[in-house]
Amino acid sequence: LIAAPALAQTQPTINWRLASSFPKSLDTIFGASDIFTKRISQLTGGKFNIRSFAAGEIVPGLQVMDAVQAGTVECGHSASYYYFGKDATFSFDCAVPFGLTSRQHTAWYDQGGGRELTRAFFKDYNIINFLGGNSGTQMGGWFRKEIKSVADLKGTKMRVAGFAGRVLERLGVVPQQLAGGDIYPALEKGTIDAAEWVGPYDDEKLGFFKVAPFYYAPGWWEASASFSFYVNLKEWEKLPKEYQAAVEVATYEAHVGMQAEYDVKNPTALARLLKNGVKLRNYPKDVMDACYKTATQVMEEEAAKNAKFKKIYEPWKRFRQDQNQWASVAEATMQNYLISAGRAAK
């Protein structure tokens, strides 16, 4: 039903730069910014153009938030827990230990109050934040030696950062900060004993399985890791309404796309790793319990001294409790049955 000729409309040509915290080699994560920018261009007839830059091209990977805050770039794609050192509250926008699964985080952000809570926090940084993908539950890392109980963690030099490092430190782990490219040689030489990265698809590319054969699950510090698009608030306010709508809606597509790509790529990568002799292990129950107890203490301590953290933590904690109770009824029961049926069918 094509109606009367429309009014001519003039929209401005706008060129933005997006700084990503990620290298192009993390193609699943970096790819989300491609989905995002490509769609915005399509929606605006090529008039609103955002050019993506990988980590280090114009902004160092771990300074993307600062660059968007300062307006050095109009927008960015990052993982908010990178800014844990500035304020632990950033982590709720990405991952906290024993936190929300991918679906739960999305529900919290989109309909459960998370958007409002995290945006109120980001406003102080002159930023508006959007969903920007998720990895799902990550793996718990590669170990040169088997971990049979919590006692085996003592003295383990492990590449692990942020909240997880703070928790593991209390259990005797010596957390190490290393960039992705430095992990393999450190594991090979024995400078470190263990390292966490992402999951099968990304881990395989770095070859850790050759030097640290024990592959642990789950990465309890990333029950899911949610990535974010950041937009400088002043630049946001300057956009025409249609362009704001294009940004908002494109974040959903990128968000779905990243999780879907991980879900499609991880199973086949895992199968290849297993063929290469990787020894898959679950963290022993006493390790999980000690980590959960310690993580809870660390979170409660942070809430006691950090009002911004507490403001999100309290409703978030109730949300998590409600989600897991409901998950136990239908979703997890079904998933567990499908897993056991799949095993029996092999």
Next chain:
Amino acid sequence: LIAAPALAQTQPTINWRLASSFPKSLDTIFGASDIFTKRISQLTGGKFNIRSFAAGEIVPGLQVMDAVQAGTVECGHSASYYYFGKDATFSFDCAVPFGLTSRQHTAWYDQGGGRELTRAFFKDYNIINFLGGNSGTQMGGWFRKEIKSVADLKGTKMRVAGFAGRVLERLGVVPQQLAGGDIYPALEKGTIDAAEWVGPYDDEKLGFFKVAPFYYAPGWWEASASFSFYVNLKEWEKLPKEYQAAVEVATYEAHVGMQAEYDVKNPTALARLLKNGVKLRNYPKDVMDACYKTATQVMEEEAAKNAKFKKIYEPWKRFRQDQNQWASVAEATMQNYLISAGRAAK
């Protein structure tokens, strides 16, 4: 960076009608078409307008696919398994027994080949299909009496349709077809013994708990139910590229929004149901096993006689197998731990 004045651009005003298969009372499902149409209007400066109609307003709920196929309406929002009677192959676009979870289905459609496979099938119906929301794992229905083993299913008159009905029939259930509004009186009078609907949030509104107190999990015929937007192919091809992009991207937002809304609303509804004395039960293992075995037989039989079904079933089956193996490593291990930690913390 606002650059030189842009060229004036003229886009046509287009008015479409969307027929939904759902009543407005199913607000979580119907709401997805509101998200979809509102966003498309915003993206196009109000020039591309799609008006939503609830089931029965212009098209009966179960004839939405036919109406889009015929071009009576330009687009629709439906659940593809409603058209199981025309061809069981439709079900892959929505739900099959012991099928994919919500995240798995989204991954399959978006990046795992599902888009291409289902679109090739829908092309014969002059339709292009898009993701349009998901409910997550549904509940397994309300029963007047407890089901303690597969023997208790014999003679049970249950409101259940499609694939699930075909499976349950072989186990002695007598499937009944009833519209939503007719279920409560039938359960109350004992004309039927059991009924499946959706999950806590939708089920609560129909009051089933007052007349059939046993609430079973999981709804193995809907490990997830994915809803779909349908667009008439000829109308699709007439759209300007920007409007096509607006439709495509808006489906992602609606898709995320429905699942998020269910995830936020179901836990509190479940808590209210439990306070009202609902008796929550898991299907006994022998029932699950008998249903799984029978469902597999029914699917294999369909594949043997229906080439279109088989073309999707074979790669879909491998996808499911890979997904559940990977889920068992990190995601489900983490989810199960969070559930048990949540229980201990209560």
